[in-house]
Amino acid sequence: MKNKIRNIVEDNTSRKGKLFDFFIQALILSSLVAFAIETLPNNSNQTIELLNIFEIICVAIFTTEYSLRIYVAKKPLKYIFSFYGIIDFLAIFPFYLTKAYDLRALRAFRVFRIFRTLKLVRYNKALNRFHIAANIVKEEIILFLIVTSIFIFLASSGIYYFENEAQPEIFTSVIHSGWWAVVTLTTVGYGDVYPITVGGKIFTFFYLINWGWNCYHTCRISRECIIKS
Structure with missing residues (x-):
């Protein structure tokens, strides 16, 4: 039975x-x-x-x-x-x-x-391939999440250094600056929080270029792992 x-x-x-x-x-x-x-x-x-x-x-x-x-x-x-x-x-x-x-x-x-x-x-079966793919690239995903957390913290610290004096009510602390880091690095960009100093704008420009390269490199590695598997 x-x-x-x-x-x-x-x-x-x-x-x-x-x-x-x-x-x-x-x-x-x-x-x-x-x-x-x-x-x-x-x-x-x-x-x-x-x-x-x-x-x-x-x-x-x-x-x-x-x-x-x-x-x-x-x-x-x-x-x-x-x-x-x-x-x-x-x-x-x-x-x-x-x-x-x-x-x-x-x-x-x-x-x-x-x-x-x-x-x-x-x-x-088609949806199940996502589960298989996740198992294949799980180490890369964990690495990506760790790197993302580091980037968010560094972005929060950097923008706080440049913008705290100019916008103390918005960039009150590194923790408060975390909102800007998240919406900026995820390319959401609501527009409610943004840098106004020259240093803050330059910092944001180079940081986003570096972040974009990191995302591209991580996706390329994950794709290669899936293809090889």
Whole structure:
């Protein structure tokens, strides 16, 4: 019995496995659409009731699927604490938490229902390539995040040095200057914080050139790693 269930749940090459995959994909997409509709204002009582019923059905099916995956897993604990296991758990956990306790503040946990989108990765080979690519370049990503943090700190310190006297209310400290560093290095540039001194403008110019080169070099290395793999 366990092998038969495993062939349906885990093996998407068989006919039954494909049907199971398509059913789960359709249910995930439908639940996300229902979640979006639920956030609309002025929903009628009938619509709210139908959405609640559909939510219960979805959670019941997802819970059954999660339980079956634990049952057929050769190493249940490994699945539970794996990437997909955590995503499967987060897809149903907020529902039970908000139903178990009558605390309105806990409704914030319903935001975690957006994690159902990540469940699509399991059922789509094309999307699954992103997971494979992430594993390939994970060391480069970690390095990039470290370098980015260093750049943000150095940018915050540098712009504070140049702009503190001219704009003490904006560049009050290195920490306050961090906002400028983030929006500038991410090229968002809201325009609410910007340098006005000559030194600050020159510093920003050369820093952005250096930052752009760093991003280009990191992307090139990551692409080469993916191609080689």
